[in-house]
Amino acid sequence: MFKDIIVGVTPTGIDACAVKAAIRFAERFESQLYLTHVAGMEQGWGSIEHLAPSGETDQIGTKIREMYAEYLGITPGAQVVVVPGIPHSELLRLARQKNTDLIVMGPHTQEYEEKRSKMWGMAGSTLERVSQRARCPVMIVHKEVECKDPLFENIVVATDFSDQAECAVAYGGQMARQYKAKLTVMHVCEPGGQGRNECLARLEHDYGPRLDGVVGVDFKAAAGEPAMEILLAARQSGADLVIMAHHSKESDPEKAFLGSTVTQVALNAPCPTMSVNRHFDLRCGLMYDQTGQVAKAEALV
Template sequence: MFKDIIVGISLTGIDDCAMKLATELAEKFEANLYPIHVAGMEQGWGSIQHLEHSGETERLKKQLEERYSLSLEKLPNSEVMVVPGIPHNELLRLARKKKTDLIVMGPHTKEYEEKRSHMWGMAGSTLERVSQKARCPILIIRKDVVCKEPLFERILVATDFSKQAECAINYGGQLARQYNAQIKLINVTEEESQNAESMKRLKGEYEARLRGVKECGYEVCSGEAAVEILHIAQESNTDLIVMAHHSKEQDPEKAFLGSTVTQVALNAPCPTMSVNHYFDLRCGLMYDQSGQVIDG
């Protein structure tokens, strides 16, 4: 299913939960794993260009290889990388180079992002920027989870009927078929008076796309999107939330701040997957956008 996996790691250990799941997935699917740390935060912008020449990146690489040695010894196809630069730029660059089919990321502290913003004058977190621009799914982990069998049993997909959300529904449907999992589609409206029309639209637009899914449910509620999604995920004992990372904000800087997918991912009881482009699983069956199996 996954053949090339990138996982963002740091020297603080805050990404340990992401690293743990990434190594388990790589072992399960015999995938190539690329743990990457982007150096530059501690040294400051003016020092980035000197990190490689000074041998600092190599020193940090050895430090991280030692930290994760027990996990990586099970993975012959793994390579720890330390590169100087801006975190989201380097993660996206590596994902394009390796044609990655999954990026795994952990949470970042508020202090880390504030320091980054003051140092580089950039609004928005690495998590938000990678999620918004990556062409492969992003799996966001905020706490240790078990890589179980089957991998996913109850999948929750949130939609606002946008074009980006269709990508999330398409990918959620592929996962549900692959793992014979239950899937629930939800839409959060601004007013309760819109609920009946939204339910009609959910079934009308997406039932055909989810052909072949063992069990498919629909739910509409009104309120604050992130709050309602988290409530339903908890209530349904969901083990994966799938969403599209986007915003209706026209200002790209404002769009990075407080996005629904980030609010959900950093508070969810399970992993959250951000999908922004149509993407096919690397598995035995391939599906088109309407949910039909593609022969060959």
């Protein structure tokens, strides 16, 4: 499912939860894994160009290898990549070079617990820019992921019936098949729109035929504030993964991220949240036009 995975790391170890999650994916799918750190922000803008010649990037790489030696030992193909530069630019550049299938990101700061709302939501943050521009799904891991087998047993996919959400549902279906997991596909009805019964009927009609082979599919229609309802469904189902389209109905990526439903869910979910952005959606659209709706869902995964 994922052949090449990038996980953002720091020498502090604050994102060990993200590293562990990425390693489990790499194990499951026999993926090439890149533990990636972008150096420069801590040292100051003026010194970025001198980091590689001075040997500092090599020193950071050595520290990361030592820190994650236990995990690197069980993923022989994993590589530690340390480059100088601007974090989001270098992460995205490496993702393009490697044609990455998945980017995994954690909090990346020691002040995460105190400043998480500012860090995740502020314009210009590394997470924001990577999530907006990545050409593959971005998994946001903000807390420890239980290392169990199977890794995922209960998956929740939120859809607003947009084209972007088609990608999220397709990914959810493939993950559920891979892990033999239970899958909940849900929609939060808009005020003044269709009622719950109508929304539920549409969920079953639109997605039921495409999820053949998934054991334990459940369709759920809710009414209320979207983020709260998605979080409630995740907790009630014991979800260990939530999948959502990052930019669904908002065309302006800046507005879509700030205060978005995905951000609110990712900050508070009891499990990782997978975000699918507009760039990946464009690829989905091409598949849809060329092969048709059902083939599109299969081609995505």
